Amino acid sequence: MKLVVVGFGQCGGRVADEFARLNKKAKSARGIEIVTGCYAVNADAADLSGLTSIRKDYQHRILIGSRKTGGHGVGKINELGAEIAREDGDKVIDAIRTTKRFFETDAFLFIASSAGGTGSGAISVVTQHIKERYADKPIYNLIVLPFEHEETTEDRTVYNTATCLKSCYSVADAVFLVDNQRFVRKDSSIKGNISKINAMIAEPFYNMLCAGEEKKAKYIATKVLDAGDIIQTLIGWTIIGYGKSEIPLIRFRRESKRDFRAKGDETLKAVQAMDEAISELSLKCNPVDSKRALYLISAPGKEMNMDMVKALGDYMKDIAPEALIRNGDYPRERGMLDVTVIMSELSDVEKVRNYYSQSTQLIPKFKKRQEETEVKLRAIEDASKDIPSLLS
Ligand SMILES: Nc1nc2c(ncn2[C@@H]2O[C@H](COP(=O)(O)OP(=O)(O)OP(=O)(O)O)[C@@H](O)[C@H]2O)c(=O)[nH]1
Ligand SMILES: [Mg+2]
Structure with missing residues (x-):
């Protein structure tokens, strides 16, 4: 599957940069292309220059809203992020139109954090523009949710997240939810290591995008997972997970793969990898609420067998009984x-529901704060009314 990837704001740009890196890796290691064009959009010029893999020209690193923000971002006000995206959205569309093999692109993937200003505000606006223009290609949003400490220290974080999620859900074909906090729990050594987190966000997409693009016979699966399967699976709230098990490169003779124990081991390894993928989903959710699901197993061709694929299928059916499940194998690793x-x-996502109800409670609080500020400002102005001014 081939994507046009666009990152909005600091977080979106950096995660998109990871996709550009994955595409380079796919080209050099496998001779295939998974990203036809990769772009970063930001109101902050410094953020754009910090990227590494996205091409450096102004058509790939797109500065928006410089008239309003002077190139310094919108400082967490996502309404302003949305406004500059409405004004400068055409810049993004013009850039996307120059994508070299645009006609081969299967879908769009737009990425942003929900808690900031630029990305959170711009992503749904540009998604809507694209949707109107390219009705034949699905468009997916990947939204990075804030760390816990950001939610507790700043109300705006929660409010921005709620408005961003609501807007994205109404325009995108599917919304991938990725919780920053999940990565902290996963491995405490990566706490604060944002670039490691970004690599972990993009990693699950690598084999999934490559699998359908293979041309060499020996890497083509028994059951290929192609763009059609993926597009048929992705609708609405979506969560992704990834797990792996190491396989020794050299086997002892005694452990030849014809050995029944070795075969059992392989299946066990596959189940362990799926266990990890499920327990490390990008956001805590209840798989029972899922109506469409997909799994892909990648392993060296010799290590793959039908028992393994079946065991994983049974596992998925158990945890997501209502889901239509698609699958594939990829003999490449x-x-x-x-x-x-x-x-x-997903018919329900607790975390999203909580953001909505918390924000609904915040709106009167914001209003009250605004009114109090206005009253105070009026009072201080009144107090100054008998003071002469130096201005004419
Ligand atoms: N995973 C991840 N999260 C990030 C990254 N950069 C920022 N964040 C998170 O994104 C949120 C802040 O949003 P930013 O993307 O920095 O904001 P922005 O879109 O540039 O908007 P401005 O407010 O205008 O700067 C916070 O929740 C951060 O924890 C990143 O590179 N990776
Ligand atoms: Mg920024």
Whole structure:
């Protein structure tokens, strides 16, 4: 599957940069292309220059709203992010139109954090523009949710997240939810290591995008997971997970793959990798709420067998009984077996529901704060009314 990837704001730009890196890796290691064009959009010029893999020209690193923000961002006000995206959205569309093999692109993936200003405000606005122009290609949003400490220290974080999620859900074909906090719990050594988190956000997409693009016979699966399967799976609230198990490169003779124990081991490894993928989903959710799901197993061709695929299918059916499940195998990895899982068309996501109800409670609080400020300002102005001014 081939994507046009666009990152909005600081977080979106950096995660998009990871996709550009994955595409380079796919080209050099596998001779295939998974990203036809990769762009970063920001109101902050410094953020744009910090990227590494996205091409450096102004048509790939797109500065918006410089008239209003002077190139310094919108400082967490996502209404302003949305406004500059409405004014400068054409810049993004013009850039996307120059994508070299645009006609081969299967879908768009737009990425942003929900808590900031620029990305959170701009992503849904540009998604809507694209949707109107390219009705034949699906468009997906990937939204990075804030760390817990950001939610507790700043009300705006929660409010921005709620308005961003509501807007994205109403225009995008599917919304991938990724919780920053999940990565902190996963591995405490990466706490504060944002670039490691970004790599972990993009990693699950690598094999999933490559699988359908393989041309060499020996890497083509028994059951290929192609763009059609992925597009059919992705609808509404969506969560992705990834897990892996190492496989020794050299086997002892005694452990030849014909050995029943070795075969059992392989299946066990696959189940372990799926266990990890499910327990490390990008956001805590209840798989029972999923109406469409997908899994892909990638391993060295010799290590893959039908029992394994069946065991994973049974596992998925157990945890997501109402879901229509699609699957694929990808005989490509070396020394590793990995499983990518997607749970889509979720009918409920507790975390999203909480953002909405918290924000609804915040609105009167914001209003009250605003009114109090106005009263105070009026009072101080009144107090100054008998003071002469130096201005004419
Ligand atoms: N995973 C991840 N999260 C990030 C990254 N950069 C920022 N964030 C998170 O994104 C939120 C802040 O949004 P930014 O993307 O920095 O904001 P912006 O879109 O540039 O908007 P401005 O407010 O105008 O700067 C916070 O929740 C951060 O924790 C990143 O590179 N990776
Ligand atoms: Mg910024």
